[in-house]
Amino acid sequence: MSNLMSHHVIENVIQYKMRGKVAYLGNLSTTSALQLTYVKPYDHPSGKGYQRPVDIKRCNDFAMYLSKGDNALFTPILLNAESKWEFSTYDKSRPSYGRLICKEKASLMDGQHRLGGIKRYAQDTNSEINVPFLAFHFLDEDEEIQLFDTINTKAKGIGISLSRYLRRYSDDFSWIATELIVRSDSPFHYIGTITGKRSTGRHVTLQNLYKILEFMLKANHVANLSKDEKLMIVLVYFNAFKEHFNMEWLDYKEYRITHIVCLNALAMAGAVIFAKCVSEEKKQIDYKRMASYVKKLKTIDWSSYGPFKYIKGISGSRTLAAELVSQMLSE
Numbered sequence: 001m002s003n004l005m006s007h008h009v010i011e012n013v014i015q016y017k018m019r020g021k022v023a024y025l026g027n028l029s030t031t032s033a034l035q036l037t038y039v040k041p042y043d044h045p046s047g048k049g050y051q052r053p054v055d056i057k058r059c060n061d062f063a064m065y066l067s068k069g070d071n072a073l074f075t076p077i078l079l080n081a082e083s084k085w086e087f088s089t090y091d092k093s094r095p096s097y098g099r100l101i102c103k104e105k106a107s108l109m110d111g112q113h114r115l116g117g118i119k120r121y122a123q124d125t126n127s128e129i130n131v132p133f134l135a136f137h138f139l140d141e142d143e144e145i146q147l148f149d150t151i152n153t154k155a156k157g158i159g160i161s162l163s164r165y166l167r168r169y170s171d172d173f174s175w176i177a178t179e180l181i182v183r184s185d186s187p188f189h190y191i192g193t194i195t196g197k198r199s200t201g202r203h204v205t206l207q208n209l210y211k212i213l214e215f216m217l218k219a220n221h222v223a224n225l226s227k228d229e230k231l232m233i234v235l236v237y238f239n240a241f242k243e244h245f246n247m248e249w250l251d252y253k254e255y256r257i258t259h260i261v262c263l264n265a266l267a268m269a270g271a272v273i274f275a276k277c278v279s280e281e282k283k284q285i286d287y288k289r290m291a292s293y294v295k296k297l298k299t300i301d302w303s304s305y306g307p308f309k310y311i312k313g314i315s316g317s318r319t320l321a322a323e324l325v326s327q328m329l330s331e
Contacts, residue, residue, distance in 0.1 A: 008036060008102040015087050015096045022137035024087065024100060025076070030122040033115060033131040037079065037108040040144075042165060042194060048141040050148050050166055051108075052195045054116055062117025063124065076132035077111030078151070083138040106135055109148050161196030161206035172227040173217075177209040179231050186235060187242035187249065191258060203252055208260055215267035221280040222271075229285065233278070236287045237270050240294035248302040255302040261317050262308065268321035273328060293328040300327075 013026035028036065040049040066072045085106065089098035108115065118131060139147065149166050164174040181192035188209065193202040216237075217223055217230055225233070241249065241257070248255035256262050277290045301307060311320055 008032065010100040010102065013087065013098060013100050015089075015098070018136075021139070022087075024081070024085070024135045024137070025133070026100065026135075027130040027132050030118055030128045030131060033077070033133070034119055036102055036105055037077075037115065038105045039108050039112055042162065046141075048145065050145050050162075051112060052162060052197070054112055055197075056116075058113040059116030059120055062114055063120035066117060066121040066129070067125075074114055074132075075111075076134045077115055078109045079106040079133055079135035080109055080139045080144050081106045081135045081137055085135065085137065087137075100135075107144065109144060110151055159196035159207075161194060164206050164210050165194050172230070173210050173213045174206075175227055176213055176231045176234065177206050180209050180234065180238075181206060183235075185239075187238045191252070201252070204258065204260070204263065208263065212263055212267040215264060216270045216274065218271060219275045219278075222274050222278050225278070225285075233274060233285055233287070233290070234270075236290055237273065237294070238266070240291040241266060244294050244297065245300070245302060254304055256304055256306075256308050256311075257302040261311055261313065262302070262320065264314065264317035265320035265324060268317060269324040269328065272321075272325045276329075296328050296330065297324065298327075300324075 010026055010028060010032070013024050015022065015024055017023065039051045041051050041053070042049050062074075065074075081100075081102075082104075084102065084104040086101045086103070087098055088101060089095050091097070115131070118129065122128060145166055149163055153163050164171070165178055168174040168178045178194065180186045180188045181194055183189060186192075188204055191202055192204045192206065192209065193199070194206050196205045196207060198205065213230075213234065216234065217225075222230070222233075245255075245257055248257045252258055257266075273290060273293050277286045277293075278284070279286075303309075308320065311317070
């Protein structure tokens with residue numbers, strides 16, 4: 001994070017406390033708002049990022065909204081000053097009213113699309129508008145992530161996938177699902193999306209994978225494995241499918257194997273296979289046996305125009321899973 005200002009001053013600020021946290025209310029010019037804020041992306045190397053990529057359409061839509069003039073009201077952006085902004089009162093008789101001396105940028109917790117739209121509007125109209133803000137004096141990284149998650153899941157929705165990602169250190173399934181996307185040796189690495197926003201080639205969301213894990217890892221002796229062991233058996237199982245049906249796995253348009261209804265079926269079948277490949281007594285895992293079961297699948301037509309074209313929903317996944325298990329366990 002670069003420091004673009006030495007001492008930027010924000011005048012006419014109100015200091016108060018919210019649930020024991022020192023906070024500030026005030027206004028910034030468009031230029032100051034852009035200079036004094038930065039975003040922590042979800043894939044930040046520190047592991048403490050959380051923001052989605054900016055949706056340009058949402059920014060442009062907000063810029064269009066601002067063009068309505070005085071009727072275009074909007075809520076304050078939410079900031080974490082990280083102890084880098086110091087409050088100074090004008091008058092001791094009014095200790096909560098004064099100025100902020102900003103030594104470094106504040107983390108933009110909520111409002112990046114509003115601020116992106118404001119930037120676009122300012123560029124298009126060559127004008128400045130006042131940007132209201134609420135800034136916490138200091139939140140640690142975990143408090144910041146938790147507040148972001150709460151605001152967006154309880155209020156307008158960041159999406160379940162990104163919420164799962166933010167909980168990856170406290171929830172095993174969230175961690176495993178994240179690893180299935182970020183690891184280069186995972187069959188989902190190039191077709192998965194952490195933020196939940198699907199795009200060409202990335203059609204499997206983190207929440208889809210979370211649901212798959214719920215189907216696969218429900219047997220007691222499998223559920224009792226460590227999260228690293230669970231990750232490994234899931235990787236081995238799905239990599240076996242990717243290798244056995246490589247062309248089909250890589251072509252989402254022509255084949256259905258990586259469509260959600262089929263992935264759910266693979267997961268349901270996987271639960272049966274795991275029960276046979278994980279020793280309940282010794283907790284040993286027979287990875288070779290697992291791959292050998294998958295190789296028994298010879299007559300599966302995954303074509304988008306084949307027999308699975310009309311399979312829908314969980315009931316369709318269960319029907320397909322039964323067929324897969326029948327073939328994999330055949331003598």
